[in-house]
Amino acid sequence: MVTLVLLVISRVSLPADYHYSAGFTVDAALLAIFIVQILQLYRRPLWSWLELPIVRYLGAISYPLYLYHQWGLGAARRLDMLLWPDSSW
Numbered sequence: 001m002v003t004l005v006l007l008v009i010s011r012v013s014l015p016a017d018y019h020y021s022a023g024f025t026v027d028a029a030l031l032a033i034f035i036v037q038i039l040q041l042y043r044r045p046l047w048s049w050l051e052l053p054i055v056r057y058l059g060a061i062s063y064p065l066y067l068y069h070q071w072g073l074g075a076a077r078r079l080d081m082l083l084w085p086d087s088s089w
Contacts, residue, residue: 001046003034007030007034010026038050
């Protein structure tokens with residue numbers, strides 16, 4: 001939890017100058033540490049929800065959704081323009 005709190009503090013309460021100097025590196029390192037911690041602690045009660053079937057399913061489809069979301073948004077914009085030509089997209 002300490003790593004997660006540090007990551008939130010780094011992203012929310014520190015100034016923009018920090019983010020454009022060392023902040024992105026520190027955030028990446030904290031996120032990497034957090035992922036390793038979750039991989040080690042997933043059987044503990046606090047993180048056991050990660051083993052629920054719906055969470056595992058969402059994890060399995062999250063990357064394909066990421067890959068195809070821009071295609072879906074582009075198709076929706078074109079469909080919207082075809083249906084309502086005076087739309088201000």
